[in-house]
Amino acid sequence: xxxxxxxxxxxxPGTLQAVVSLLAGEPGQWLPIAGGTDVMVLYAAGKLQxxxxxxxxxxxxxxxxxxxxxxxxxxxxxxxxxxxEHPVIAREFPxxxxxxxxxxxxxxxxxxxxxxxxxxxxxxxxxxPALLAYEAExxxxxxxxxxxxxxxxxxxxxxxxxxxxQELIRAxxxxxxxxxxxxxxxxxxxxxxxxxxxxxIAALGRLRAGATENTIDDIRLALGSVAPIPLRLTExxxxxxxxxxxxxxxxxxxxxxxxxxxxIDDIRSTAxxxxxxxxxxxxxxxxxxxxxQKVL
Amino acid sequence: xxxxxxxxHQRELSFTVNGKLETVRIHPMExxxxxxxxxLGLTGTKEGCGEGECGxxxxxxxxxxxxxCLIPALQAADAQVITIEGVADDPEASALQAAFLQxxxxxxxxxxxxxxLSASHLLRKQPxxxxxxxxxxxxxxxxxxxxxxxxxxxxAQAARPRTGR
Numbered sequence: 404x405x406x407x408x409x410x411x412x413x414x415x416p417g418t419l420q421a422v423v424s425l426l427a428g429e430p431g432q433w434l435p436i437a438g439g440t441d442v443m444v445l446y447a448a449g450k451l452q453x454x455x456x457x458x459x460x461x462x463x464x465x466x467x468x469x470x471x472x473x474x475x476x477x478x479x480x481x482x483x484x485x486x487x488e489h490p491v492i493a494r495e496f497p498x499x500x501x502x503x504x505x506x507x508x509x510x511x512x513x514x515x516x517x518x519x520x521x522x523x524x525x526x527x528x529x530x531x532p533a534l535l536a537y538e539a540e541x542x543x544x545x546x547x548x549x550x551x552x553x554x555x556x557x558x559x560x561x562x563x564x565x566x567x568x569q570e571l572i573r574a575x576x577x578x579x580x581x582x583x584x585x586x587x588x589x590x591x592x593x594x595x596x597x598x599x600x601x602x603x604i605a606a607l608g609r610l611r612a613g614a615t616e617n618t619i620d621d622i623r624l625a626l627g628s629v630a631p632i633p634l635r636l637t638e639x640x641x642x643x644x645x646x647x648x649x650x651x652x653x654x655x656x657x658x659x660x661x662x663x664x665x666x667i668d669d670i671r672s673t674a675x676x677x678x679x680x681x682x683x684x685x686x687x688x689x690x691x692x693x694x695x696q697k698v699l
Numbered sequence: 700x701x702x703x704x705x706x707x708h709q710r711e712l713s714f715t716v717n718g719k720l721e722t723v724r725i726h727p728m729e730x731x732x733x734x735x736x737x738x739l740g741l742t743g744t745k746e747g748c749g750e751g752e753c754g755x756x757x758x759x760x761x762x763x764x765x766x767x768c769l770i771p772a773l774q775a776a777d778a779q780v781i782t783i784e785g786v787a788d789d790p791e792a793s794a795l796q797a798a799f800l801q802x803x804x805x806x807x808x809x810x811x812x813x814x815x816l817s818a819s820h821l822l823r824k825q826p827x828x829x830x831x832x833x834x835x836x837x838x839x840x841x842x843x844x845x846x847x848x849x850x851x852x853x854x855a856q857a858a859r860p861r862t863g864r
């Protein structure tokens with residue numbers, strides 16, 4: 404049943420200060436809406452619980468990508484198109500750039516925002532494994548001020564996040580320390596555009612300099628759509644770190660991946676398929692990382 | 700708070716549609732798609748899925764391709780909107796329309812306005828697109844008639860005169 408627009412209130416205060424004041428005045432009563440690519444879908448289906456919405460689309464304080472020598476700060480209101488088109492994101496954070504390219508079609512990339520992807524908290528959010536791999540930090544803002552938290556741990560359960568009712572995600576910070584890494588990402592879905600991932604992966608790896616045995620110096624692995632939250636595979640990382648990439652290691656990493664994830668059967672795929680694909684993606688990443696040695 | 704009591708009122712919204720300033724009375728959460736079709740009579744913009752998956756309702760808002768079914772009307776305040784009705788005035792887009800006719804890129808016509816707008820958005824950004832670029836640009840537009848090949852060909856043909864320049 405379609406929603407009646409007369410049942411809903413939407414205001415656009417126009418400044419971040421006004422928005423956080425509103426949230427502070429009635430905590431939990433106002434749902435922020437940016438590009439609407441998630442909120443409007445719920446609304447159209449008659450499933451939007453919040454009756455009071457506050458527009459944060461185009462708020463200047465949430466836009467822009469600030470590049471500093473050691474860190475890039477991405478405004479939460481940046482769209483996927485902004486991410487795709489930014490030269491520093493494309494060059495230094497290709498996992499995020501490719502996730503932006505895979506999200507929806509062009510029309511949704513022009514409206515969907517990075518902050519919205521985090522706040523919507525879908526286990527299938529395309530950009531989220533990339534944020535885990537790059538160990539992103541979030542800047543949260545409220546009338547009381549700002550606080551900075553690691554993205555890892557921000558999602559605590561299905562659609563649950565550590566965001567106080569009066570808080571808003573203001574920005575995402577990425578350290579510029581991944582230039583020597585091999586970046587690997589894949590999305591497995593029914594089609595390229597407009598498909599929600601059955602499984603997606605974002606991974607980073609670096610081989611030990613001068614080592615002859617393809618020894619892993621550093622590794623980060625994150626998967627989407629395989630658990631109630633986007634998952635970082637710390638056990639697999641610990642297993643692989645400092646080891647040489649041999650077939651036995653790849654086999655153990657696959658088994659550990661299968662054990663670490665909690666995929667479900669749903670409209671898009673089955674738990675069994677997701678487990679097989681997730682393990683294979685981890686294996687493919689390790690094998691491609693090993694082959695980097697030949698390139699170096 | 701005052702906002703809580705003062706709801707369910709319509710308000711005035713002004714924005715520019717196909718070059719003409721329009722003022723309409725809306726509920727802020729009304730979909731821009733419905734405002735265009737029902738209040739302004741611009742029925743060239745189609746509703747397909749109503750959830751941003753099919754691209755039939757695509758329009759240009761401030762030069763950006765967007766799905767109008769996902770835009771609350773309030774967010775269109777002061778925007779410049781171009782719908783399919785407005786593209787005939789644009790020489791690039793009308794070249795696209797001619798190419799769609801020549802190549803058989805339009806059959807039932809339901810997806811065509813969105814296809815033309817997506818393609819025109821592409822050609823503004825990339826005047827000489829590859830087939831890969833065309834496929835990606837139209838990835839958010841579903842067509843159940845053509846099988847897509849005629850549509851890709853039409854976009855390539857419309858781009859060709861400029862590619863040759």
